[in-house]
Amino acid sequence: MSKNIYTVSQINTYIERMFADDFMLGNLSLSGEVSNCKYNHTGHIYFTLKDERSSISCVMFAGNRARGLKFAMKDGDQVVINGYVGIYAAAGKYQVYAKQIELAGVGDLYQRFEALKKELAEKGMFDPMYKQPIPTHAMRIGVVTAPTGAAVHDIIRVSKTRNPFVEIILFPAQVQGEGAVPSVVSGINCLDEMGLDVIIVGRGGGSIEDLWAFNEEAVANAIFHAKTPIISAVGHETDVTIADFVADKRAATPSQAAEMANFVYDDFAAQLQRYSDLMNMALDHRMDNYSQRLEGYKLRLQTLRPENKLKAHQEHLQMIAMRLDSLMNSKIERYESRLVSISGRLDGLSPAKKLAAGFGYITDESGKRLDSVKQLSVGDTITARIKDGTIVSQVTELS
DSSP: OOSOOOOHHHHHHHHHHHHHHOHHHHSEEEEEEEEEEEEOTTSOEEEEEEOSSOEEEEEEOHHHHHHHBOSOOOTTEEEEEEEEEEEETTTTEEEEEEEEEEEEEEOHHHHHHHHHHHHHHHHTTTOGGGOOOOOTTOOEEEEEEOSSSHHHHHHHHHHHHHOTTOEEEEEEOOOSSTTHHHHHHHHHHHHHTTTOSEEEEEEOOOOTTTTGGGGSHHHHHHHHTOSSOEEEEESSTTOOOHHHHHSSEEOSSHHHHHHHHOOOHHHHHHHHHHHHHHHHHHHHHHHHHHHHHHHHHHHHHHHHOHHHHHHHHHHHHHHHHHHHHHHHHHHHHHHHHHHHHHHHHHHHHOHHHHHHTTOOEEEOTTOOBOOOGGGOOTTOEEEEEETTEEEEEEOOOOO
């Protein structure tokens, strides 16, 4: 064993001095394609520069960025960097420290992306007329993504928070590298045949190479021809893929996709309760109206019942009978009064009464009353009726 034992810090410091003393590494220019470009809140830019066979980590500090970068650098840009190679001693990692970055051209992957985007757009695959609406109350959600990683966990967490009763069916797909494209296509086709409400297709963030499976035409065709509405959730908010343009809905992140796919169950339950209360109130109001109408019909039926009609007629007849009885009694009383009056008058004119008083009643042979001597002749027979009998006599003299 060597007698000289060094610490990690000593080794990293030694290598750092080697880089600093190397003339070529201390001031160089290199070209390549930008990928995994990230703008830090401090103003620093972290990215990877690559070519066909290799890649190297790069950083441009905020101080150099202000005077050394004249464009908005992004993934796929072909650039020329002026700077130096140094070591980040804390991590033992060497990287390029960029002082100036100039745009040299568009990288090969970005060119492929733009070419396919143009081709599919001309076919109409991005047209809004083909976009299916996302169901408002999805209960069965399919997810095509890697079985591990932040994306699937974010989708499950957000979904269960919004709706504890949602059913999530995961197709564990390979989402990067060789074999990712057929895996994602199989996942879309498989879940599409299950009659789900919506499918989320995506993954977490990464470089343009990491996300490239979602820029392939086979994946775009699978999304476009799916019968089930599909939400694309690839990478972070700044990442844009072909899948985003073809999908029925694009989400900036997997978490946002879960929010789009799920409704808030508590809000839904509260809304249902409000609707139930309104329906019960409307039902009670209608029942009250029907009850009042029913009571009205019952009263009308009671009025129209034959028994009630007969009773009404009987009461009417009784009233008429009472009136007739009253009228008859009144009329009888009037007749009785008149009879008494006439009887009194007749009594005063009664022959019997007059006879009893000493008067007589004289008639001729035919029984006709005689009240004048002129009605008689000598020799006529007359009859005189007095109180206690009759006297028949012959007229011998008239004077």
